[in-house]
Amino acid sequence: MKEILEKIEEKLRICGDIILNADRSLAIIDEKSGHANLVTTYDKMVQEKLMTFLSEILPEAKFVGEEGDEEKSDVSEGYVFIVDPIDGTTNFVKDYHMSCISVGLLKDGEPYIGAVFNPYLNEMFTAIRGEGAFLNGNLIHVSEQPLSNGVVLFGSAPYYEELHQKSFDTAFYYFKKAMDIRRSGSAALDLCHVACGRAELFFELRVCPWDFAAGALIVTEAGGKVSTFEGTPLIYDGKCSILATNAVVSKEL
Ligand code: IPD
Numbered sequence: 001m002k003e004i005l006e007k008i009e010e011k012l013r014i015c016g017d018i019i020l021n022a023d024r025s026l027a028i029i030d031e032k033s034g035h036a037n038l039v040t041t042y043d044k045m046v047q048e049k050l051m052t053f054l055s056e057i058l059p060e061a062k063f064v065g066e067e068g069d070e071e072k073s074d075v076s077e078g079y080v081f082i083v084d085p086i087d088g089t090t091n092f093v094k095d096y097h098m099s100c101i102s103v104g105l106l107k108d109g110e111p112y113i114g115a116v117f118n119p120y121l122n123e124m125f126t127a128i129r130g131e132g133a134f135l136n137g138n139l140i141h142v143s144e145q146p147l148s149n150g151v152v153l154f155g156s157a158p159y160y161e162e163l164h165q166k167s168f169d170t171a172f173y174y175f176k177k178a179m180d181i182r183r184s185g186s187a188a189l190d191l192c193h194v195a196c197g198r199a200e201l202f203f204e205l206r207v208c209p210w211d212f213a214a215g216a217l218i219v220t221e222a223g224g225k226v227s228t229f230e231g232t233p234l235i236y237d238g239k240c241s242i243l244a245t246n247a248v249v250s251k252e253l
């Protein structure tokens with residue numbers, strides 16, 4: 001599986017260059033369902049490239065991408081790539097330099113490989129199940145800080161209006177308990193930042209599998225805990241909430 005991950009990394013770097021060299025005047029921005037649910041020509045372009053690249057790397061794998069209109073695949077059997085071509089699309093549109101490409105590979109419904117590439121910082125987060133988590137080839141681990149010394153990350157998509165109040169109430173609750181809070185605009189990067197100890201907790205009340213298919217594995221391989229906000233296992237065939245913590249905060253909660 002190491003060779004497969006290396007090939008994925010190589011392709012992620014090619015797609016990272018597309019994002020870095022994007023001509024913003026050509027980035028047609030469309031709104032998907034709901035307020036500020038954006039997609040650009042670059043999201044679609046990167047997804048198409050990845051669909052081709054990944055099918056060359058592992059032809060038997062199915063492909064699920066955020067921007068696809070393909071039929072819903074059964075993710076519980078065989079290999080399935082779950083891809084977010086640009087996680088942090090609003091950041092990309094605003095040239096905010098906090099976006100990434102996320103590729104998760106499931107095997108029989110369980111996370112097997114995860115790779116998240118932030119081209120702006122040239123940071124490649126990777127994990128293979130049972131083999132630890134890495135940042136640019138160096139082993140990473142979640143922090144050992146309690147919540148009181150912790151940074152809490154959260155997401156709150158503008159298009160899920162019914163979750164706004166609870167999201168910000170929960171963020172306020174953690175703001176009072178932790179050292180500080182942040183909202184980056186990329187769930188996949190939030191997970192990687194918990195994995196490498198830059199933050200202690202990440203939560204979001206509704207995310208899609210492409211937001212976490214890679215990042216959740218990277219957190220658990222880095223010694224952290226990931227579940228839904230209610231404490232049940234994440235699901236890969238629909239939307240769910242997410243809570244990722246280091247092991248110390250997990251015990252505190
Ligand atoms: C979004 C980002 C954001 C999170 C949303 C996601 P996108 O992904 O990860 O941080 O709050 O739930 O949908 O649309 O930028 O790929």
Ligand code: CA
Pocket residue numbers: 043066084085086087088089
């Ligand atoms: Ca996206």
